[in-house]
Amino acid sequence: MALDEFTFLRWVRRRARPGRRVALGIGDDCAVIRPGRGAGPLFITTDMIVGEVDFDPATASARAIGHKAMAVNLSDAAAMGLAPGFAVCSLALPRGTRTAFARALQRGLTETAAAYGVEVVGGDLSATPGPLMVNVALFGFAGRLRPVTRAGARPGDVLLATGAFGGSILGRHLAVRPRVREAVALNRAVRPHAMIDVSDGLAADLGHILEASGVGAVLRAADVPIHRDAARAARADGRSPLDHAQTDGEDIELRVAVPPRAVARALATPLGGTPLRAIGEFTRRPGLRLQDAAGKVRRLRPGGYRHRF
Amino acid sequence: MALDEFTFLRWVRRRARPGRRVALGIGDDCAVIRPGRGAGPLFITTDMIVGEVDFDPATASARAIGHKAMAVNLSDAAAMGLAPGFAVCSLALPRGTRTAFARALQRGLTETAAAYGVEVVGGDLSATPGPLMVNVALFGFAGRLRPVTRAGARPGDVLLATGAFGGSILGRHLAVRPRVREAVALNRAVRPHAMIDVSDGLAADLGHILEASGVGAVLRAADVPIHRDAARAARADGRSPLDHAQTDGEDIELRVAVPPRAVARALATPLGGTPLRAIGEFTRRPGLRLQDAAGKVRRLRPGGYRHRF
Numbered sequence: 001m002a003l004d005e006f007t008f009l010r011w012v013r014r015r016a017r018p019g020r021r022v023a024l025g026i027g028d029d030c031a032v033i034r035p036g037r038g039a040g041p042l043f044i045t046t047d048m049i050v051g052e053v054d055f056d057p058a059t060a061s062a063r064a065i066g067h068k069a070m071a072v073n074l075s076d077a078a079a080m081g082l083a084p085g086f087a088v089c090s091l092a093l094p095r096g097t098r099t100a101f102a103r104a105l106q107r108g109l110t111e112t113a114a115a116y117g118v119e120v121v122g123g124d125l126s127a128t129p130g131p132l133m134v135n136v137a138l139f140g141f142a143g144r145l146r147p148v149t150r151a152g153a154r155p156g157d158v159l160l161a162t163g164a165f166g167g168s169i170l171g172r173h174l175a176v177r178p179r180v181r182e183a184v185a186l187n188r189a190v191r192p193h194a195m196i197d198v199s200d201g202l203a204a205d206l207g208h209i210l211e212a213s214g215v216g217a218v219l220r221a222a223d224v225p226i227h228r229d230a231a232r233a234a235r236a237d238g239r240s241p242l243d244h245a246q247t248d249g250e251d252i253e254l255r256v257a258v259p260p261r262a263v264a265r266a267l268a269t270p271l272g273g274t275p276l277r278a279i280g281e282f283t284r285r286p287g288l289r290l291q292d293a294a295g296k297v298r299r300l301r302p303g304g305y306r307h308r309f
Numbered sequence: 310m311a312l313d314e315f316t317f318l319r320w321v322r323r324r325a326r327p328g329r330r331v332a333l334g335i336g337d338d339c340a341v342i343r344p345g346r347g348a349g350p351l352f353i354t355t356d357m358i359v360g361e362v363d364f365d366p367a368t369a370s371a372r373a374i375g376h377k378a379m380a381v382n383l384s385d386a387a388a389m390g391l392a393p394g395f396a397v398c399s400l401a402l403p404r405g406t407r408t409a410f411a412r413a414l415q416r417g418l419t420e421t422a423a424a425y426g427v428e429v430v431g432g433d434l435s436a437t438p439g440p441l442m443v444n445v446a447l448f449g450f451a452g453r454l455r456p457v458t459r460a461g462a463r464p465g466d467v468l469l470a471t472g473a474f475g476g477s478i479l480g481r482h483l484a485v486r487p488r489v490r491e492a493v494a495l496n497r498a499v500r501p502h503a504m505i506d507v508s509d510g511l512a513a514d515l516g517h518i519l520e521a522s523g524v525g526a527v528l529r530a531a532d533v534p535i536h537r538d539a540a541r542a543a544r545a546d547g548r549s550p551l552d553h554a555q556t557d558g559e560d561i562e563l564r565v566a567v568p569p570r571a572v573a574r575a576l577a578t579p580l581g582g583t584p585l586r587a588i589g590e591f592t593r594r595p596g597l598r599l600q601d602a603a604g605k606v607r608r609l610r611p612g613g614y615r616h617r618f
Contacts, residue, residue, distance in 0.1 A: 003408045022428060090356070101312075102312050121325075122335055126362060128442070
């Protein structure tokens with residue numbers, strides 16, 4: 001049987017038997033471990049990027065690849081409302097890699113890490129007959145912050161979104177800026193019920209919150225922020241900008257579920273200029289729906305990126 | 310300039326500026342982090358294995374690959390005298406991977422982890438146009454155990470070794486058994502001055518301890534335990550069994566520096582049947598030397614495995 005990403009991951013999750021020190025195991029953006037008395041919970045996430053899958057080795061600079069490998073992991077920590085402190089990085093470098101390239105890659109990793117207060121404390125280096133690959137494992141201590149999972153959204157919660165969606169393939173996908181500070185600020189200010197980052201596209205990632213929380217959601221089309229690149233992509237391929245905003249992967253914004261009473265406080269939280277707005281709400285009725293400007297509601301399929309094997 | 314593994318890693322290490330919470334940064338078998346008040350130190354290591362480099366995708370079973378990916382990481386924790394508790398695993402699977410293969414790979418990872426008291430708490434899954442690749446990041450809390458680095462060996466210390474060396478290419482390299490329990494038992498019993506695992510070959514890995522500790526060492530040829538596979542490999546290629554024992558990679562035994570007064574206690578420590586013996590000693594004079602059965606001493610070059618780019 002050919003491998004299906006989500007089916008396989010569900011199988012992995014079903015087999016897991018989290019021990020008593022595991023506060024959060026397989027299936028969310030980070031795992032959370034109780035270290036025992038004293039220290040706050042430890043959280044960890046890992047994400048790899050692969051040449052020809054996540055970037056084009058022919059055009060991406062070594063520094064941009066290093067940046068992206070760190071940024072996608074930072075975004076996974078952001079999705080929990082947490083700021084990581086440390087990383088270990090594994091590099092698989094193709095034969096023929098030049099020293100200058102390896103150094104620029106390492107610089108991309110460490111500079112992006114440092115910009116977010118993260119220190120690279122170890123790693124691994126291997127040759128590979130395949131494309132360049134970078135794996136990062138990113139971890140830190142939550143301290144007094146509560147990790148925000150995908151599972152806490154409740155009917156009536158308001159759906160907030162940072163940034164604007166769609167069209168990331170037009171250059172932005174290597175320069176993603178993870179919303180760590182914004183996520184931590186929101187976690188501190190309003191203790192969101194659920195949070196996720198949108199690296200797999202608006203609809204797909206919302207689907208993860210809906211599945212984990214056992215709720216549905218309605219998006220208001222008029223309120224979905226469309227990135228100008230989504231409009232450009234739409235002109236290029238004839239699909240609608242909203243369609244791009246719903247299904248393009250690689251954008252790296254936050255999706256946040258907050259109770260109605262906390263919305264005003266969330267929208268008033270200083271986020272260093274990053275836009276935040278309410279784009280819909282969670283419902284008891286399952287599934288994801290889109291309400292257009294005329295008030296008409298239609299069902300959305302969870303699109304987004306899926307690895308093909 | 311073509312990439313050289315050790316030169317590049319030295320460059321990475323030189324650039325690192327470990328923060329105050331980093332007890333041990335880049336350059337040892339694990340990184341060690343002080344989590345702050347209360348909990349004992351956190352340690353973490355990461356290691357990837359790559360098809361065609363670390364195993365033969367045409368002959369290795371999925372389960373054996375999963376086992377090996379976990380085992381090499383367990384051995385890095387063993388090299389610090391520590392027992393890890395948790396792992397995150399990234400899989401890059403070639404297109405065309407079957408579900409049964411992916412499941413067997415995951416089973417290899419989780420079963421080997423469980424056999425050592427480690428829980429897989431998260432991971433990442435990607436497609437790749439290249440060979441299969443598995444990255445593991447393994448971590449845990451040291452509790453009251455002191456992490457044993459590569460840097461503490463002193464002149465006069467005795468060099469102890471578990472197991473027998475050489476010839477691992479003849480089948481053993483996929484079935485490596487990391488010496489976690491043995492390492493923790495030795496750490497508890499004698500607080501070794503330095504420790505390392507020998508995944509890169511006897512001579513090369515000893516070189517890491519010598520470099521980090523600023524000492525030399527003399528091996529007594531008569532005492533170097535030769536695996537029967539080294540003798541077989543020697544018959545096959547005409548090199549001596551001792552030569553294989555010195556330079557073959559992929560064996561996964563411990564090398565331990567203990568002060569003379571602790572040798573008897575170390576040798577008396579119950580290690581579940583794993584052999585442990587004194588094979589040499591550390592010296593003020595730098596470099597690695599081999600004393601043959603007739604008492605003649607010659608210089609050894611640090612051989613061992615090195616990635617070619």
